[in-house]
Amino acid sequence: MKLLVTGGAGFIGSNFILYWLSKYPQDKIVNFDKLTYAGNLENLKSVEKNPNYEFVQGDICNHELTNQLTNSVDIIIHFAAESHVDRSIMDPAPFIKTNIEGTYVLLEAALKNKVRFHHVSTDEVFGALELNSKEKFNDTTPYNPHSPYSASKASSDHLVRSYFDTYDLPITISNCSNNFGSYQFPEKLIPLAITNIVEGKKIPVYGDGLYVRDWLYVDDHCRAIDLIIQKGQIGKTYLVGGLTEDISNIEIIKKILKIMDKNENLIEYVKDRPGHDRRYAIDWSTINKELGWKPEHNFDDYLKMTIDWYVKNQDWWKRIKTGEYQKYYEKQYK
Numbered sequence: 001m002k003l004l005v006t007g008g009a010g011f012i013g014s015n016f017i018l019y020w021l022s023k024y025p026q027d028k029i030v031n032f033d034k035l036t037y038a039g040n041l042e043n044l045k046s047v048e049k050n051p052n053y054e055f056v057q058g059d060i061c062n063h064e065l066t067n068q069l070t071n072s073v074d075i076i077i078h079f080a081a082e083s084h085v086d087r088s089i090m091d092p093a094p095f096i097k098t099n100i101e102g103t104y105v106l107l108e109a110a111l112k113n114k115v116r117f118h119h120v121s122t123d124e125v126f127g128a129l130e131l132n133s134k135e136k137f138n139d140t141t142p143y144n145p146h147s148p149y150s151a152s153k154a155s156s157d158h159l160v161r162s163y164f165d166t167y168d169l170p171i172t173i174s175n176c177s178n179n180f181g182s183y184q185f186p187e188k189l190i191p192l193a194i195t196n197i198v199e200g201k202k203i204p205v206y207g208d209g210l211y212v213r214d215w216l217y218v219d220d221h222c223r224a225i226d227l228i229i230q231k232g233q234i235g236k237t238y239l240v241g242g243l244t245e246d247i248s249n250i251e252i253i254k255k256i257l258k259i260m261d262k263n264e265n266l267i268e269y270v271k272d273r274p275g276h277d278r279r280y281a282i283d284w285s286t287i288n289k290e291l292g293w294k295p296e297h298n299f300d301d302y303l304k305m306t307i308d309w310y311v312k313n314q315d316w317w318k319r320i321k322t323g324e325y326q327k328y329y330e331k332q333y334k
């Protein structure tokens, strides 16, 4: 099989490429990525000389290039996106462009070249749940996005579904919860906390810190996408989540501090994000029943593994914090 992976230099995309090439070494992967601030080819150092791996720098909004790359593949796995909510609040324009227009350009290329399409999306399209309720997002939850990021992802989901309904394009969609694990850009909660602790800096926590997310370990996510690609029902959307029972951001920070043997006085409460969703929780029973997927370990074990990874790979994230990582492409590929 030959896969076109968009956004493969980002956090989840690069984990997915490493996962796929180690599980299916005979398959070919083209990594199509614009290399925005979030793209880091250093994540893929271990496969860059693999003859079954190719990197192409480019924008998914470029019709010609997208069409050309789609021409020779069996499936598109679409990760490329602007993905950070805070950045979407400051400037929604790139979110509209990449997440909506870029998805449309890819869908057109998939249609023209008769290529299967898997779209990676988020639970944020469903809006927010009440704190302390037992409710979870499920297969029938209506869309109700609150940030420019989630609104742009919701729009892309609708477009993908419409290409199935209107043109019979073979698509699948996964809406997953917050991911964590290795190679996550250190602007996101868990890697920001760990790396700041290592550097002896304060850990910023929004508002009262009582925001609840449903944490999904990135390898579990990659396995879920694998199963959907191999056995998922065409036209269907699968919800993918973790094993956390309503754990708040502040509890996570306290767990990290405890594991790293540091004092809670490193916590610094900062002004809240506007429109901040209180709680997300995912009912992933459909993918469990249909495809046999479930997370492999519990949250605490994954959190320890993640802390361990960031402590051992300080070179990787320090090169991000200094901006050095952005020179890697020029040295290796130009």
Ligand SMILES: NC(=O)c1ccc[n+]([C@@H]2O[C@H](COP(=O)([O-])OP(=O)(O)OC[C@H]3O[C@@H](n4cnc5c(N)ncnc54)[C@H](O)[C@@H]3O)[C@@H](O)[C@H]2O)c1
Pocket: 006, 007, 008, 009, 010, 011, 012, 013, 032, 033, 034, 035, 036, 037, 038, 039, 040, 058, 059, 060, 061, 078, 079, 080, 081, 082, 083, 084, 098, 102, 120, 121, 122, 123, 153, 176, 177, 178, 179, 180, 185
């Ligand atoms: N990280 C999470 O917790 C999470 C949760 C749910 C869903 N998702 C979704 O999963 C996907 C991947 O998320 P991530 O956290 O790995 O994101 P990321 O920000 O780490 O990576 C995004 C990648 O897309 C690339 N990109 C951006 N614009 C592009 C364009 N116009 N053309 C080509 N490439 C472009 C970037 O260079 C980067 O490598 C996204 O679609 C996101 O919405 C992420």
